[in-house]
Amino acid sequence: MTTDSPRATRHAPPATRLLLLSSEFPPGPGGIGAHAYQLARHLTARGWSVAVAAPQPYVATATRDAFNRRQPFAVVPLAGREDGGPW
Numbered sequence: 166m167t168t169d170s171p172r173a174t175r176h177a178p179p180a181t182r183l184l185l186l187s188s189e190f191p192p193g194p195g196g197i198g199a200h201a202y203q204l205a206r207h208l209t210a211r212g213w214s215v216a217v218a219a220p221q222p223y224v225a226t227a228t229r230d231a232f233n234r235r236q237p238f239a240v241v242p243l244a245g246r247e248d249g250g251p252w
């Protein structure tokens with residue numbers, strides 16, 4: 166495609182935004198959390214703007230926070246059932 170092509174001057178459409186809510190999320194174990202993680206990871210790789218909100222049970226806070234910082238999307242930890250949350 167040449168730079169004088171009409172396509173070359175078009176702006177990219179805004180990224181599709183997604184808030185993914187899940188009843189669990191890694192780094193702890195769980196099939197639902199693993200599925201939610203894969204969705205977030207692959208959609209982010211395809212250009213979507215993804216944020217995840219979910220409890221992250223079964224791991225220490227430091228482990229959870231280190232895992233969340235490594236992700237290419239935002240992760241908001243929610244209180245789980247064991248922490249008085251509604252999940």
